[in-house]
Amino acid sequence: MNKLNISPRVTGQPVSNKTSDLVKASLAKRHAAERRFKRYGIAAVLLSLTFLLLLFGSIFSKGYTAFQQTYMKLDIYFDANILDPLGQRDIKKLSGADYNALVKATLRIQFPTVKNRSDKRALYGLVSNGANFMLRDMVLTDTSIIDHSKSIWVPASDDVDMLIKGHIDRAVPEENRRLKDNQIQWIDQLIAENALEKRFNSLFFTSGDSRDPELAGIMGALVGSCLTLLITLLLSFPIGVATAIYLEEFAPRNGWTDFIEVNINNLAAVPSIIFGLLGLAVFINFFELPRSAPLIGGLVLALMTLPTIIIASRAALRSVPPSIREAALGIGASKMQTIFFHVLPLAMPGMLTGTIIGMAQALGESAPLLMIGMVAFIVDIPNGFFDPATVLPVQIFLWADSPERAFVERTSAAIMVLLLFLIAMNLIAVLLRKRFERRW
Amino acid sequence: MFQTATEQESVIIPRNTLFINQKEASQGATVNRESRETVGQVKVNNPRISCHNVNVFYGAKQAINNINLDIGHNEVIALIGPSGCGKSTLLRCLNRMNDTIDGCHVTGEIFINNQNINNREIDVVPLRAQVGMVFQKPNPFPKSIYENIAFGPRIHGLANSKQDIEEIVVTSLQKTGLWNEVKDRLEQPGISLSGGQQQRLCIARTIAVSPEIILMDEPCSALDPIGTAKIEELMDELRAQYTIVIVTHSMQQAARVSQRTAYFHMGDLIEVGTTKQIFTSPLHQLTEDYITGRFG
Numbered sequence: 001m002n003k004l005n006i007s008p009r010v011t012g013q014p015v016s017n018k019t020s021d022l023v024k025a026s027l028a029k030r031h032a033a034e035r036r037f038k039r040y041g042i043a044a045v046l047l048s049l050t051f052l053l054l055l056f057g058s059i060f061s062k063g064y065t066a067f068q069q070t071y072m073k074l075d076i077y078f079d080a081n082i083l084d085p086l087g088q089r090d091i092k093k094l095s096g097a098d099y100n101a102l103v104k105a106t107l108r109i110q111f112p113t114v115k116n117r118s119d120k121r122a123l124y125g126l127v128s129n130g131a132n133f134m135l136r137d138m139v140l141t142d143t144s145i146i147d148h149s150k151s152i153w154v155p156a157s158d159d160v161d162m163l164i165k166g167h168i169d170r171a172v173p174e175e176n177r178r179l180k181d182n183q184i185q186w187i188d189q190l191i192a193e194n195a196l197e198k199r200f201n202s203l204f205f206t207s208g209d210s211r212d213p214e215l216a217g218i219m220g221a222l223v224g225s226c227l228t229l230l231i232t233l234l235l236s237f238p239i240g241v242a243t244a245i246y247l248e249e250f251a252p253r254n255g256w257t258d259f260i261e262v263n264i265n266n267l268a269a270v271p272s273i274i275f276g277l278l279g280l281a282v283f284i285n286f287f288e289l290p291r292s293a294p295l296i297g298g299l300v301l302a303l304m305t306l307p308t309i310i311i312a313s314r315a316a317l318r319s320v321p322p323s324i325r326e327a328a329l330g331i332g333a334s335k336m337q338t339i340f341f342h343v344l345p346l347a348m349p350g351m352l353t354g355t356i357i358g359m360a361q362a363l364g365e366s367a368p369l370l371m372i373g374m375v376a377f378i379v380d381i382p383n384g385f386f387d388p389a390t391v392l393p394v395q396i397f398l399w400a401d402s403p404e405r406a407f408v409e410r411t412s413a414a415i416m417v418l419l420l421f422l423i424a425m426n427l428i429a430v431l432l433r434k435r436f437e438r439r440w
Numbered sequence: 441m442f443q444t445a446t447e448q449e450s451v452i453i454p455r456n457t458l459f460i461n462q463k464e465a466s467q468g469a470t471v472n473r474e475s476r477e478t479v480g481q482v483k484v485n486n487p488r489i490s491c492h493n494v495n496v497f498y499g500a501k502q503a504i505n506n507i508n509l510d511i512g513h514n515e516v517i518a519l520i521g522p523s524g525c526g527k528s529t530l531l532r533c534l535n536r537m538n539d540t541i542d543g544c545h546v547t548g549e550i551f552i553n554n555q556n557i558n559n560r561e562i563d564v565v566p567l568r569a570q571v572g573m574v575f576q577k578p579n580p581f582p583k584s585i586y587e588n589i590a591f592g593p594r595i596h597g598l599a600n601s602k603q604d605i606e607e608i609v610v611t612s613l614q615k616t617g618l619w620n621e622v623k624d625r626l627e628q629p630g631i632s633l634s635g636g637q638q639q640r641l642c643i644a645r646t647i648a649v650s651p652e653i654i655l656m657d658e659p660c661s662a663l664d665p666i667g668t669a670k671i672e673e674l675m676d677e678l679r680a681q682y683t684i685v686i687v688t689h690s691m692q693q694a695a696r697v698s699q700r701t702a703y704f705h706m707g708d709l710i711e712v713g714t715t716k717q718i719f720t721s722p723l724h725q726l727t728e729d730y731i732t733g734r735f736g
Contacts, residue, residue, distance in 0.1 A: 323579035324581065325540070327580070329537065330568060330646070331592040332564075332568035333591075334595075337595050341591065346582065
């Protein structure tokens with residue numbers, strides 16, 4: 001029995017004071033390190049929250065005005081001599097009539113003192129081009145309105161809107177101002193007559209893109225994004241999950257599967273514009289599918305999203321406890337039954353998380369879509385997967401690129417819509433995950 | 441019961457005492473400690489399971505060496521031995537669960553009802569229905585108690601109507617003595633039960649597909665004494681209908697529940713015999729060392 005080998009604990013001797021002092025000294029240091037680390041963490045969270053608030057604050061403060069639009073009251077006389085000089089009431093001819101002349105005539109009556117040609121043009125510039133379309137729609141739905149008078153609210157031009165919202169400074173010298181002195185005078189007159197007011201901008205939510213900011217809406221891009229993401233989801237989720245199941249559960253471990261795995265991991269890191277080029281070369285140039293279509297956008301984004309979904313799904317499958325597999329195999333379930341009845345339901349929350357990350361990425365992606373022509377200026381709201389369309393991030397990019405002041409607030413508003421879309425998507429994912437989540 | 445290596449090092453026992461004890465205990469044993477030949481009664485008449493020259497390799501490493509062992513009808517056989525001796529590996533050969541392990545390779549013949557099951561051409565699905573398995577840690581499916589039991593009969597097509605399945609669920613729960621405890625909450629998740637109840641649920645799930653043989657891999661190691669007692673009682677009742685092979689680390693348990701015992705050491709089957717004989721007069725020195733707590 002060698003006494004040197006015996007620790008104090010075994011012999012029952014009290015632990016020496018020196019040791020406990022050393023422990024105490026190191027304890028203070030350890031606690032300090034712990035507190036420091038906690039503070040770092042809190043500081044990091046606060047910093048990121050600050051930036052997030054800054055971002056949201058700036059987007060919201062710039063964008064909320066876009067939800068209102070200045071409208072102008074016009075007492076329009078639907079003059080039969082202008083619209084339908086022959087009195088045929090032919091819908092085809094009526095739709096091609098000069099509605100602009102009605103607006104001009106109304107303005108001339110409202111401001112009888114304006115005689116000069118260039119002044120007249122300035123006056124006409126106060127009303128948006130959208131007024132023509134509004135009048136046309138009114139006439140086409142009900143031709144009996146012809147030869148009658150009606151007071152209607154039409155969108156004012158973006159410059160008027162900007163002045164009302166305070167984005168055009170009256171103090172700026174006239175030559176540097178978008179609105180001239182006489183225009184401001186007329187606007188003041190309209191305000192005094194209560195013929196100018198801000199209303200909820202429903203056009204923003206119901207119309208497609210436009211060169212005129214006051215007519216530009218997000219609906220086209222929103223529908224385009226929905227259609228594109230639908231294609232992406234329908235393609236990438238089943239293919240991604242099936243790939244993950246095969247690689248994780250069925251494939252033999254050999255050089256080939258290693259090779260495939262390395263390539264999938266690499267694909268997840270490939271810049272998205274490369275996928276856009278691939279889409280351009282394969283889908284548009286080789287298969288000659290229509291450009292700018294949500295179908296192609298969805299295909300390209302599906303390619304881009306697949307690696308994310310596969311990697312997340314494989315991780316989810318791997319995290320299912322082997323005891324569940326053994327239990328199912330132990331009572332004679334086949335491999336398929338084990339996977340589909342027991343492994344997959346448990347892996348589903350993880351798979352959905354991966355999918356939503358991939359879909360969020362796809363929703364915010366613009367680079368690959370530029371390559372396949374979804375950057376085009378598209379006014380019509382797409383009706384199907386083959387119609388030309390654009391998507392929210394591309395719309396934001398287009399508006400941010402436009403020179404008109406009124407597009408600034410619309411850009412921010414579009415970002416808000418994109419964020420809301422994202423939140424809605426995440427919410428659905430969270431709800432789905434809750435449904436599938438089980439304890440084990 | 442058995443000392444771990446670290447305990448042996450830290451607790452100081454005078455060397456000479458150890459030798460004296462060993463000598464006293466080894467009076468009955470006749471087979472030398474170095475011998476790796478299986479001693480005892482390997483063969484039985486009309487065996488249900490019969491292993492011939494079974495070897496298992498994990499990659500290049502051989503886990504069990506040339507095992508020959510018969511298991512009769514309606515008996516409980518306990519496989520005992522120190523950790524890593526290959527008893528669980530042999531157990532998992534009997535329903536081909538080793539197939540699920542990458543790089544695991546089994547040679548030799550295992551006859552169940554005179555059919556060699558260690559054959560690529562044998563379908564494991566009916567085999568595993570015939571040879572059920574209960575695992576070390578209770579592993580109910582994360583579904584309701586009812587679904588846990590109904591899954592097996594459903595996938596095997598043992599019952600077609602809802603009533604038939606319900607009947608199987610009820611009888612299985614009754615056989616495992618769980619019925620009275622859970623009859624009011626069949627829709628609750630299996631995980632909500634206590635550990636012992638979960639393990640009995642797993643046994644009920646196993647017998648719901650009417651197997652002939654039940655393999656149990658340390659079924660009580662995660663349970664408290666009361667849960668253990670209930671399972672042991674249950675095994676005694678099930679013996680009337682099923683052949684049970686149990687791997688256990690508890691020698692008392694082996695002594696309590698089994699009729700025959702097989703002792704494994706480092707991948708070799710050292711000794712097989714009736715439980716009484718193994719625990720009272722072992723033939724092999726290693727068996728003797730193990731059951732008297734010389735090592736473990």
